Amino acid sequence: MKNITTIRLTRTHWYWLFQLLGWSAIALFVMFANGRHVREPGFLTSILLTIASGIVLSDLGHRLFNAWHWSRRPATWRMLAFAALVLGPLQTAGSIGINYLAIGRNGDLAWLHMLVTFWSGVMLAWTVCYLAALAIRRANRFEAEALRLEVLAKDAELRALQAQVNPHFFFNSLNSVRALIYENPDSAAQMIDQLATLMRYTLQSSYADTVPLREELEAVQSYLAIEKIRFEERLRVDVTIAGGMEAVRIPPMALQTLVENAVKYGVEQSATGTEIRISASHAQGKATIEVANQGALRTFSNSTSVGLSNARKRLVLSKGDDASLDLLERDGWVCATLRFPLAA
Incomplete structure (x- = not known):
């Protein structure tokens, strides 16, 4: 040749x-x-x-x-x-x-x-x-x-938004550990192990604008393992990932934020618990990632609104103006949906 x-x-x-x-x-x-x-x-x-x-x-x-x-x-x-x-x-x-x-x-x-x-x-x-x-x-x-300065400004904004996400998440996780320390020390120890895994992921991902969906899902599974110790049978999870979606890149902690909201306003608010469905698919050059929980759409607290707004901003900064994060109620399910072009 x-x-x-x-x-x-x-x-x-x-x-x-x-x-x-x-x-x-x-x-x-x-x-x-x-x-x-x-x-x-x-x-x-x-x-x-x-x-x-x-x-x-x-x-x-x-x-x-x-x-x-x-x-x-x-x-x-x-x-x-x-x-x-x-x-x-x-x-x-x-x-x-x-x-x-x-x-x-x-x-x-x-x-x-x-x-x-x-x-x-x-x-x-x-x-x-x-x-x-x-x-x-x-x-x-x-x-x-001008383009270089725009990229630097975008990177600085992403870092600032990322800095808001991690403390918010760990604060909630530590609250969960605290609740179990006196009730079930063994479960609290398992929760701390899972939390250490999450801390490692967030520290590594904080230096990247995007991460593969596969890595984000692994972090979400660790988080859900923590919450499973806390809620036991009240937390039910179904994950459906279409072929080829594992390598699609998303802002770090974006999916985690949506899952955390689903737990907080779905499982935690229900005496019998709810199912959380996580799905990812692609069609016509666009990726769709959805987190749904059974329940009704409520007026969220300020902290949750900040978390969703943060995730939406980071998504747009990483994937462009065609990206979106929508929250709506449909047939008894509250659905948070990420959409963005695959080419972005």
């Missing part, structure tokens, strides 16, 4: 590419405008040498603009004046000298006036193109910097 080498053009490569293309176009124009002289001895040599001198002079202008720092601050008039009053006349003088050496003759004063006007115009046009390239490069640099 043949190796394929990728050629990456640098800024210098692009500069010389456009230099050669531009001056080649000028050479074709000069040849077309002087078509009747094309077959004269020395004419083509004169054109080629004149274009070569134009390339040298324009590159000299480019280097001087950088050396004088005219390209780094608003000095457009200086660059244009230098092109028209220095580069243009120099190119004219070079063209006259080359024409005399190659062909052996020059034109009259009217022809000289036309030549000065033409080459000054060419150098002005070259400078305008050079300024346009500088403007595009600056715009791209500013856009890249």
